[in-house]
Amino acid sequence: MRSIFALLFCLTLSFSLFAQSDNAYNLLPFPAQFSGKDGQFTVTAATRVLVATKDAGQRAAAQTLVTQLKAASGLPVAVTPTTPALVKGKHIVFQAHKAGKCGPEGYILNVSPERVVVEAETPKGYFYAVQTLLQLLPTEVFSPTKLTGVTWAIPACQILDRPRYAYRGLMLDVSRHFMPVSFVKRFIDLMALHKFNTFHWHLTDDQGWRIEIKKYPKLTQIGSKRKETVLGHNAENYPFQYDGKEYGGFYTQEQIKEVVRYAAARHITIIPEIEMPGHALAALASYPEFSCDPAKKYEVATRWGIFKEVYCPSEPTFAFLQNVLTEMMALFPGKYIHIGGDECPKDAWKASAFCQNLIKKLKLKDEDALQSYFIQRIEKFVNSKGRAIIGWDEILEGGLAKNATVMSWRGTEGGIEAAKQKHNVVMTPGEFCYLDQYQGNPAQEPLAGGGYLPIEKVYSYEPTPAELTPEQQKFILGVQGNVWTEYIPTTQHVEYMVYPRASALAEIGWMPKGPRNFEDFAMRLKEHLKRLSYLNVNYSKRLLDIRA
Ligand code: TNX
Secondary structure (H helix, E strand, O other), X not given: OHHHHHHHXXXXXXXXXXXXXXXXXXXXXXXXXXXXXXEEEXXXXXXXXXXXXXXXXXXXXXXXXXXXXXXXXXXXXXXXXXXXXXXXXXXXXXXXXXXXXXXXXXXXXXXXXXXXXXXXXXXXXXXXXXXHHHHHOOHHXXXXXXXXXXXXEEEEEEEEEXXXXXXXXXXXXXXXXXXXXXXXXXXXXXXXXXXOOEEEEEOEEOOEEOEOOOOOXXXXXXXXXXXXXXXXXXXXXXEEEEOOOOEEOOEOHHHHHHHHHHHHHOOOEEEEEEEEOOOOHHHHHHOHHHEOOXXXXXXXXXXXXXXXXXXXXXXXXXXXXXXXXXXXXXXXXXXXXXXXXXXXXXHHHHHOHHXXXXXXXXXOOOHHHHHHHHHHHHHHHHHHOOOEEEEEHHHHOOOOOOOOEEEEOOOOHHHHHHHHOOOOEEEOOHHHHEOOEEOOOHHHOXXXXXXXXXXXXXXXXXXXXXXXXXXXXXXXXXXXXXXXXXXXXXXXXXHHHHOOHHHHHHHHHXXXXXOOOHHHHHHHHHHHHHHHHHOOOXXXXXXXXXXX
């Protein structure tokens, strides 16, 4: 039954592609339910965007639509707070949906030649409806400057849309290479266009601490800088050439607040990540007293990889981390704080008399159990402030903290195990979701992380493991793409690695599984890439080259 449905869907899709030259079938991500109708709604100088007087969510979303439409068309469209039902004429009308079909992120769109009606139950729903409307309009609507000779028409259609997963994320590593606020905002804008709702901000690592913490100024005075800029890499991908110039950067708390506000206006929650107990070298270079060997000399790392210098599970370290987390929680209002937890070598703990005594005193089995103790203490603290922790799948080792959410990156096994233990999971397996890997023939691509991940493979990913029972599958919150930046030194290069592979991931996170089909996606992507061109995105043209 399901396959007949999918077949009909594809047939309608391809037939309509021939029948229409508009954007009705170029939506990306594609909606849950879509039916094309005859005719179109044309935006003219007389068109108004009507919103309910008291609905701030409607007004904000409508303003997003109007701002972009006005910039590209020059038409005097404006948001008009009123009682929309009473206003006659060919207008775009926002109204509250009452029948409970939209849910927290969904919306309904009814476009006819007479009217465009936008319905939702939440500000987020209205916002996503607007993202869809912008994609239904001629692609030129994404032009930042006024264009003439375009008919600003929206193809008639009926859409009932809501996402498959509640969590749709992208992670950006700003430790290995620092990315300025202006770019982070642009990254967030592009996420919103794709209906992603979570930005995971990897703020600390061995190679740089990137967030101002007032109580510990050395974290940025020392930890945000490394003594050399990496210029090149050898065949094993290790840096071999340095320019001898200091490299660095960090965000002030004011800048962080600004980005949080910016993201919130685009319905994107930020999850900040502070790595512990490993990937801590930048912090230890600033405050060696939180290592197990304070007499040792620590320097912010200038090469990539995993380092043995990690936090010591001592009371002063916990006090330090709690103070850092307290400042962070004041900046980031979201539920989750990412505490890292990945790749923590245990050498320093094995060599430390303090750690060995602690293991005995706490009657722990080994160093893995000590890491688990570490994370559990941090979790208790974070939970006591009404927040929740999320960590890389190593936090399963030695016992999972009570309420932790697991990010499954070393394959899907960690996620499967966590779901079986009734813990929430975000799927981000390296094999499908690591956007630092090669997307084309390495001989023709800039140096990248190990692995080969063409867009076709990203698109083939199915985040919900079939081996889980329906009950266990509910713990799979969603999917995330990760942008590690060891080999990505510039913002232009980030865009090249991220798009259009993240467009594929956006569809995996949003669209129902049934009708998903790469050929169809690739066809819609062609027009979508024109949108990205208007936005000046430096996306990879590999797929276009292959299909030319
Ligand atoms: C593993 S994924 C890491 C990162 C690296 C990445 C490179 C994860 C939790 N840790 O520190 O940047 O591989 O692909």
